Amino acid sequence: MPIVIDKVDTWIVDIPTIRPHVLSMTSISRQVMMLVFVHCSDGVTGLGEGTTIGGLSYGDESPEGMKLAIDRYCAPLLIGADASSPAAAMARVRAHVVGNHFAKNALETALLDAAARRAGLPLSALLGGRMRDRLPVLWTLASGDTARDIAEAETMIAAGRHDTFKLKIGKRAMARDIAHVAAIKQALGDRASVRVDVNQAWDEQTALRGAAMLADAGVDLIEQPLPHADRAGMARLTSRSRVPIMADEALRGPGDALDFARFRGADAFSIKPPQAGGLFAAGRIAAIATAGHIGVYGGTMLEGGIGTIAAAHLFSTFDRLEWGTELFGPLLQTEDILAEPLDYRDFSLILPDGPGLGVTLDLEKASHFRRDGPGRTAVSLSIKEPI
Ligand SMILES: O=C(O)C[C@H]1C=CC(=O)O1
Numbered sequence: 388m389p390i391v392i393d394k395v396d397t398w399i400v401d402i403p404t405i406r407p408h409v410l411s412m413t414s415i416s417r418q419v420m421m422l423v424f425v426h427c428s429d430g431v432t433g434l435g436e437g438t439t440i441g442g443l444s445y446g447d448e449s450p451e452g453m454k455l456a457i458d459r460y461c462a463p464l465l466i467g468a469d470a471s472s473p474a475a476a477m478a479r480v481r482a483h484v485v486g487n488h489f490a491k492n493a494l495e496t497a498l499l500d501a502a503a504r505r506a507g508l509p510l511s512a513l514l515g516g517r518m519r520d521r522l523p524v525l526w527t528l529a530s531g532d533t534a535r536d537i538a539e540a541e542t543m544i545a546a547g548r549h550d551t552f553k554l555k556i557g558k559r560a561m562a563r564d565i566a567h568v569a570a571i572k573q574a575l576g577d578r579a580s581v582r583v584d585v586n587q588a589w590d591e592q593t594a595l596r597g598a599a600m601l602a603d604a605g606v607d608l609i610e611q612p613l614p615h616a617d618r619a620g621m622a623r624l625t626s627r628s629r630v631p632i633m634a635d636e637a638l639r640g641p642g643d644a645l646d647f648a649r650f651r652g653a654d655a656f657s658i659k660p661p662q663a664g665g666l667f668a669a670g671r672i673a674a675i676a677t678a679g680h681i682g683v684y685g686g687t688m689l690e691g692g693i694g695t696i697a698a699a700h701l702f703s704t705f706d707r708l709e710w711g712t713e714l715f716g717p718l719l720q721t722e723d724i725l726a727e728p729l730d731y732r733d734f735s736l737i738l739p740d741g742p743g744l745g746v747t748l749d750l751e752k753a754s755h756f757r758r759d760g761p762g763r764t765a766v767s768l769s770i771k772e773p774i
């Protein structure tokens with residue numbers, strides 16, 4: 388008897404962040420996660436997560452939209468389908484649903500988690516096998532305040548948690564932002580690598596001047612300085628900047644990665660399974676990066692434990708990961724909805740060995756924070772910032 392997909396459930400879960408996280412386009416003080424449960428006829432359930440930043444401020448999918456896309460359009464395509472081939476199941480979804488990369492990634496993760504659990508293998512084994520058991524993880528300093536960011540970095544270094552920091556800039560005038568970055572780099576010196584993420588906020592002229600000043604300040608990497616559609620500008624900037632340039636929002640699938648590799652639009656790629664449209668698509672971006680002599684970095688959408696560990700399984704299979712990862716999402720949340728939190732130590736995230744994702748959802752806790760669940764909390768009702 389073939390094992391088929393019986394049911395697909397989606398939940399929206401709201402968790403506050405430990406402090407406001409300030410980016411160029413929005414500030415968040417909670418994270419909204421869309422969880423997917425794929426229930427199979429053999430009793431195995433796979434888990435996936437779709438999370439973005441600040442509703443629709445970062446990308447063109449919101450957690451609420453992901454839930455709708457899955458409930459209304461994707462789930463009916465999957466019910467009764469063979470659960471043993473996530474690739475065939477996702478091909479069916481892709482044939483009928485355009486775009487919706489975050490929703491597709493969450494579904495593909497759940498299908499792969501179920502298949503790997505059934506096989507008794509860690510997800511990384513299904514994706515080709517691990518090249519490493521731990522991933523270096525940086526921390527983003529984004530409180531919006533220089534002194535607080537320096538204090539936060541010092542605490543992280545002292546605790547052995549992070550020694551590489553990404554600073555979110557682009558919200559304020561360029562000179563003010565760079566003074567903030569330079570002060571942090573000066574305070575940390577050689578004890579830390581400092582990078583910046585402009586989140587598309589600059590134009591090419593600002594970026595050319597900014598890159599020169601950031602080089603003088605000792606910054607190691609500049610992430611997505613220009614709007615995602617300005618590929619020619621990214622290529623010109625990459626050829627002129629003394630600091631390596633990384634593409635993030637511009638990479639919405641392997642096709643974008645191929646263009647960037649052809650025109651050397653970046654020195655490094657931030658690889659994010661949700662932006663890519665799934666774990667397999669993200670793996671193809673890494674292959675293009677490697678073939679194009681472009682550096683590889685494991686990005687995040689500030690996901691919780693499920694999305695984070697799914698990405699970690701994939702990143703563990705990459706043969707090159709020159710720029711490390713930023714898989715710190717669960718550490719930014721006040722609560723963990725996993726039964727056992729992810730294992731962060733020695734500046735790294737340690738991959739679990741159990742089958743599938745290798746993590747267990749604390750169902751009671753997740754239901755408590757579920758927006759539409761029985762334990763609906765004050766958190767989801769008292770939020771003032773835009774969803
Ligand atoms: O990279 C982004 O643009 C999004 C995200 C990742 C880390 C962080 O602080 O924000």
Ligand SMILES: [Mn+2]
Binds near residue numbers: 584610611635636657
């Ligand atoms: Mn980024």
